[in-house]
Amino acid sequence: MDHVLTLIAPQGALAPDAIAAARASLAAAGAATEAPGWLSAAEAADLAFAGITPEAADAAARAALAGQPVDLIAQPAEGRxxxxxxxxxxxxxxxxxxxxxxxxxxxxxxxxxxxxxxxxxxxxxxxxxxxxxxxxxxxxxxxxxxxxxxxxxxxxxxxxxxxxxxxxxxxxxxxxxxxxxxxxxxxxxxxxxxxxxxxxxxxxxxxxxxxxxxxxxxxxxxxxxxxxxxxxxxxxxxxxxxxxxxxxxxxxxxxxxxxxxxxxxxxxxxxxxxxxxxxxxxxxxxxxxxxxxxxxx
Incomplete structure (x- = not known):
């Protein structure tokens, strides 16, 4: 996967349901995704994806998580x-x-x-x-x-x-x-x-x-x-x-x-x-x- 979407929330606030919703939104936008990888339990996780731009991934995930206290950063995986x-x-x-x-x-x-x-x-x-x-x-x-x-x-x-x-x-x-x-x-x-x-x-x-x-x-x-x-x-x-x-x-x-x-x-x-x-x-x-x-x- 050549891109990654990182989901970050205040400590303890990142629920698996939020990650699942973001992953589904990327798939609906045409992306292939991998299983999420936790960077910190209930706080930060990576979703590797391919097939759409970081801008498209960002827009899709923000729409899916609107109103939730989750920060989203989509970017190329290389050179992070x-x-x-x-x-x-x-x-x-x-x-x-x-x-x-x-x-x-x-x-x-x-x-x-x-x-x-x-x-x-x-x-x-x-x-x-x-x-x-x-x-x-x-x-x-x-x-x-x-x-x-x-x-x-x-x-x-x-x-x-x-x-x-x-x-x-x-x-x-x-x-x-x-x-x-x-x-x-x-x-x-x-x-x-x-x-x-x-x-x-x-x-x-x-x-x-x-x-x-x-x-x-x-x-x-x-x-x-x-x-x-x-x-x-x-x-x-x-x-x-x-x-x-x-x-x-x-x-x-x-x-x-x-x-x-x-x-x-x-x-x-x-x-x-x-x-x-x-x-x-x-x-x-x-x-x-x-x-x-x-x-x-």
């Missing part, structure tokens, strides 16, 4: 395990938008979060929106950065994703439209090889309201994906990119496996793969890793 991971940070590797949380210490969280939401859904130019939001924080004590960091939480599965891919030789990079204060700490905590982001400018213990040029935005994320793939001597088909916002969409669409993770509507609609229910371990299941192969950092 990727050699480069590029991950967004905010609302992807961490659960929050760190700029919004930082704004809370200036009494501006709701106001700035509203701008963030529009920018992440592609309604505003990312760079202009970033400058606007940072400008509103002029005069905020830099102590707020540490206080924001202390309240920041990792997305479930983040450590396992990076540790497992590192253990099998993949390069792992955090590429964020956020700020180096946070990306450096997240990269060290999770185990990324490197991090790329923006720099908040400060003077006399306060934020100046400015961000250093050039701003790392949508184009820069795509450029970083291409540059790191070239440095590794691999094609884009051997890369995995994950994010949730409009500034992630170009790199998601360019990667061999591009995943919209709990993403904004415009991103989820345009991405070839999306994860809406499971945690970041889903990206390992999508690559064919079994739960017992996961490295727990």
């Amino acid at each position: 395990r990727k050699r480069l991971l590029i991950a967004d940070m905010d609302s992807t590797i961490v659960t929050s938008e760190t700029l919004d949380e930082l704004a809370g210490f200036a009494g501006l969280k709701d106001r700035i979060a509203a701008i963030t939401k529009r920018a992440m859904n592609g309604e505003l130019d990312f760079e202009s929106a970033l400058r606007e939001r940072v400008g509103m924080l002029a005069g905020l004590s830099v102590d707020a950065l540490q206080r924001t960091w202390e309240a920041t939480e990792l997305m479930p599965g983040a450590r396992e994703l990076v540790a497992t891919m590192r253990a099998t030789g993949a390069r792992c990079a955090l590429v964020s439209g956020g700020f180096t204060f946070f990306t450096g700490r997240v990269a060290a905590l999770v185990g990324f090889h490197e991090h790329h982001s923006n720099t908040l400018l400060e003077a006399d213990g306060q934020l100046t309201g400015h961000v250093a040029d050039p701003i790392l935005g949508r184009n820069a994320k795509l450029a970083t994906l291409r540059r790191l793939a070239a440095e590794e001597g691999i094609g884009l088909e051997a890369t995995l990119a994950v994010g949730d916002g409009a500034n992630d969409l170009d790199m998601i669409q360019a990667a061999g496996l591009g995943v919209a993770f709990r993403a904004k509507p415009v991103v989820a609609a345009a991405a070839r793969a999306r994860v809406e229910h499971a945690d970041l371990r889903a990206l390992l299941f999508a690559q064919g890793y079994r739960a017992e192969e996961f490295v727990v950092a």
